[in-house]
Amino acid sequence: MKIGVTLPHAATVDDPDRLRDFAQAVEGLGYDYILVYEHVVGVDPATRPGWSAPFTYKTPFHEPLTVLAYLAGVTQRIEFTSGIIILPQRQTVLFAKQAAEVDVLSKGRLRLGLGLGWNVVEFEALNEQFHNRGKRAEEQIELMRLLWTQELVDFKGRYHRIDNAGINPLPVQRPIPIWMGAGADVALRRVARIADGFIGFFPAGIDPAPRIESFKAMVREAGRDPAKVGVQASINVEEGGPAEWRQHLSRLNELGVSHVTVGEMTQDVGAQVARLRELKDAAGELAG
Numbered sequence: 001m002k003i004g005v006t007l008p009h010a011a012t013v014d015d016p017d018r019l020r021d022f023a024q025a026v027e028g029l030g031y032d033y034i035l036v037y038e039h040v041v042g043v044d045p046a047t048r049p050g051w052s053a054p055f056t057y058k059t060p061f062h063e064p065l066t067v068l069a070y071l072a073g074v075t076q077r078i079e080f081t082s083g084i085i086i087l088p089q090r091q092t093v094l095f096a097k098q099a100a101e102v103d104v105l106s107k108g109r110l111r112l113g114l115g116l117g118w119n120v121v122e123f124e125a126l127n128e129q130f131h132n133r134g135k136r137a138e139e140q141i142e143l144m145r146l147l148w149t150q151e152l153v154d155f156k157g158r159y160h161r162i163d164n165a166g167i168n169p170l171p172v173q174r175p176i177p178i179w180m181g182a183g184a185d186v187a188l189r190r191v192a193r194i195a196d197g198f199i200g201f202f203p204a205g206i207d208p209a210p211r212i213e214s215f216k217a218m219v220r221e222a223g224r225d226p227a228k229v230g231v232q233a234s235i236n237v238e239e240g241g242p243a244e245w246r247q248h249l250s251r252l253n254e255l256g257v258s259h260v261t262v263g264e265m266t267q268d269v270g271a272q273v274a275r276l277r278e279l280k281d282a283a284g285e286l287a288g
Contacts, residue, residue, distance in 0.1 A: 001253050001286055003279075004033035004081065006264040007067070008272060013060040018269055019067070020074045025273045029280050033079035033111070034071065035261050036064040040089065041125050053119070065098045072106035079109045083199060083232075083261065084181045086117035087140055088133035089126045092160060093167070096144040100171040108172030113199050113232075114141075115181040134190065135159075141178055141194055148175040179232065185214075192218035197230030197258070208233060212255050232259040237275055242282035249286050 005026045012019040023034060042057035055061075064082045071080065080102070087095070103110040116133050117123065123130040139157045146153045147162075148171050155162040179197035182188040191198050198215050202208040216226040233252050237245060252260055262279060 001249070001257065002032035002079075002259045003249075003283060004035050004079075004259060004261045005031050005276060006083070006261055007034055007036045007062065008264050008267065008269065009037075009061050010059075011267040011269050011272070013062060016070070019062075019070070022269050022273070023071045023075050023078070026276060027075050027078040029273070029277055031078065031276070031280065033081050033259070033261075035081050035083040035113070036062060036067055037083045038062070038064050038085055039119070040086075040122050043121050065102050068102050068110065069105050072102065072109065077109075079111060080106060081111040081113050081179070083113040084115035085113065086119075086122065087114045088136045089117060089123055089128050092140045092143055093147065093162070095140075096147040097167045099144075099176055100148060100167055100169065103171035103173055103176055104169050110171075110173070111177045111179060111197075113179045113181065115199075116187065134187070138190065138194060144178075145175040148173075179230065188215055189218050189222075191215070192224070192229070193222045195229070197232060199232045200257075202233055208252070208257075209255055212257070216256070226256075230258040231256060232261060233257045234261045234263055235279075236263050237279050238263075242278060245279055245282045246284070246286070249283055253286055 008022065012022055026034065039055060039061050042055055042059050043051065045051040045056050064085055068080045099110065099112060114137070116137055120130050129136070136159050139159050143155055143157065143160050143162070146155060147167050150166060151170070152164050152166045153162045154164050177196040179199050180191045180195040181199040181201065182191045183201070188198070192215060200208065200211060202211065212231055215231065219226045219229050235245060235248055249260060262276060
């Protein structure tokens with residue numbers, strides 16, 4: 001089971017040296033990956049009655065691929081993932097090119113976590129359609145995998161046309177692994193059909209077993225081997241201590257979870273690294 005760390009946006013967004021120091025510290029502790037989540041634009045909740053999202057225009061976010069390109073140059077071993085990038089908000093070929101560049105700069109350490117999104121405001125701001133995002137995302141993934149594995153692509157789909165063209169350089173990984181988050185069953189079935197892994201969001205106090213077993217059943221229904229499709233969960237180290245953390249990790253390991261991400265904590269980078277050291281010690285042989 002691999003254990004990763006969520007990048008603390010607020011604590012590092014205004015200081016690239018602190019960003020570098022955090023990444024090198026968690027790599028030195030033996031963590032397996034750094035996860036970067038995102039939003040492109042934030043809204044003014046005063047103009048939107050009923051807005052319930054936990055972020056606004058005052059909430060800072062790194063841009064995932066840009067910051068991972070930087071971290072690739074200041075680390076050696078640790079892997080990178082996004083969690084999650086909203087794929088249908090982006091131009092497919094440009095995004096495929098950017099992701100390939102990060103994979104090249106990191107020497108094959110990139111894993112893409114993608115999703116469909118829920119924020120209509122962002123889709124409008126990026127001039128993309130919201131209501132067809134599921135169908136477009138499937139075609140986007142098909143096309144990106146072609147772009148990452150073939151020098152020339154001749155593709156005519158519902159939303160894309162490429163006439164014998166390709167990106168250069170190709171990524172180290174051919175193709176780059178694609179993991180997807182999902183909530184509703186229709187989205188989960190899509191993940192089971194086309195993704196390399198499932199990014200699960202399991203609320204505190206809710207047993208993740210039924211959701212994980214349901215996903216594995218969907219993978220089998222899609223004619224795939226569940227052992228070859230990863231599952232990512234998370235752990236909150238602000239709740240409990242080493243004994244509770246180890247119990248939670250053991251339970252996730254029993255359920256076949258392949259990746260566990262430690263959630264973002266304090267804005268104090270030093271305090272966060274100290275807490276991460278405690279968790280790594282508690283994980284013991286479960287990590288690796």
